[in-house]
Amino acid sequence: MSTKEKLTFDVIVVGAGLAGSAAAAIAARNGLSVAMIERGQTPGSKNYFGGALYTHSLLEIYPDLWDRKPPLERPVTESGFWFLSKDGMVRATVQGGKMQNDPIDAYVALRAKFDAWWAEQAKKEGVFIIPKTVVVDFIREDEKVVGVITDRPDGEIYAPVVIICEGVNNLLTQKLGLAKHDLKAHASALAVKQLISMPAETINARFGLPSNEHGLAASVMGDVSMGLPGLGFLYTGVDSVSVGVGVTLEALTKAGIKPYELLQRYLNHPMIAPMIAGGRLMEYGAHIIPEGGWTTMPKLYTDGALVAGDAASMVNALHWEGTNMAIMAGKAAGETAVEAHQKRDFSAKSLSAYRARLDKTFVMTDLHQYRNLSHFLKSRPDFMNTYPAFLNDALGMFFSGFGKPKKQLYKDILRSLTDRRPLVKAAGDMIAFGRTIMGF
């Protein structure tokens, strides 16, 4: 270490993603000096998702959100499930009604653009952004975190509190012992996606959207994952469509399939292919989703450090939530850092207020409620193939059984279920599903 003065801030935030920029903005707004360290060329360049952002969480940080003109794509005015069989599809989506709330609850976004803007808002609050810099370790004094070591020459930066928003590959969180192990293959999903460009009018016509101010978010179950525990998705941007599929790492390697071939198989599906026909591939990408949620959550605080977002496994796989949890956690972490500075106490005990804050929000209650979801999806594979296929058969028969005695039709429909799965077992699956989502 040189004799130069130590580079010191009140708060260091590691990672300029959704959690990081939220935490940094809150801390800076309350008068703290904040350094936010980002490993990418610019904030957003390493970030990747489906996906949609949730308005409630954005407003939580910036009540004047709309005046700031966020670079969002389409509002999600239609949302739901698509159940794929091998050659068919049942759609269960909702539009109108509550999907027209003011403001609309979710917006499709592209993260490279959005996160750059999100960080720019934090900068306006006074956050000092240090891009192109990797945090490789912590500076510790008496077991307390007092700063970070970066990959720059003389790259030590000091702060009494470090907020770790490093993303899903939480190697720093592991280094601190907050996470006891690396990601678990059964509780992490690899999602791959293609961003396909199409004219806005084509998207409107193909997806039945009245204008560019309408958008679709579809969760896709069934044939899309070849029966593996996983889901597909499709989101409409203004002039692009995000189409992807995610399956657990464990299932991926057991099946021995290539993720991009699984994705291409989905894109080739006879119900999907016409939707994207003629579109141009703009970008491909891959990212892990920490779907373990509660079961894989690290300890959230230690002396001098807090963890938020994907690094803390804050994902609700069933409801596609994660971005909003990251932002809420970032806010709670920022507030806790402010409070710690007021008390001049950065001990684990003082920083445990972060956990207490989160416990009062949907973040912790939901993650706890859905704690068995990963296990459920793994242990009940019929939800990934049998039921989506049955649903297609059942509705297909119902709407094609003209001129047949209806008693026989209903028997046939029932048999198309029991041929696949005994009724008792199917009932057991449904009860297990109910218990899992209710958190019993």
Next chain:
Amino acid sequence: MTPTKTAPQNDLPEVYIDDILMTLKYFTDEHEVHLKIIDPQVCMNCESKPCVQFCPVGAYRTQDGGTVQIAFQSCVECGTCRVLCPNSNISWKLPRGGYGVAYKFG
């Protein structure tokens, strides 16, 4: 080379991943390699070589003689290989600051 498929249904389309990777932007670090095989012998003895399948950018390729080579330049830093290598034989680091994949859209 096309490895044998052990998929539940053998109806996967063949995909030329290199064509797809053309859509990605990278800042390649010419001086430091962030992904390495720790012990090449371990890969030679690894029969299944699942990395050749699960890597979402196909960065892992087998060579004549049974070694595995990593095209680290096409890595998107997802972490899958670190988690799934059955022999924990991959040294996985983030690229140095500013290097690696740079999503244009995300």
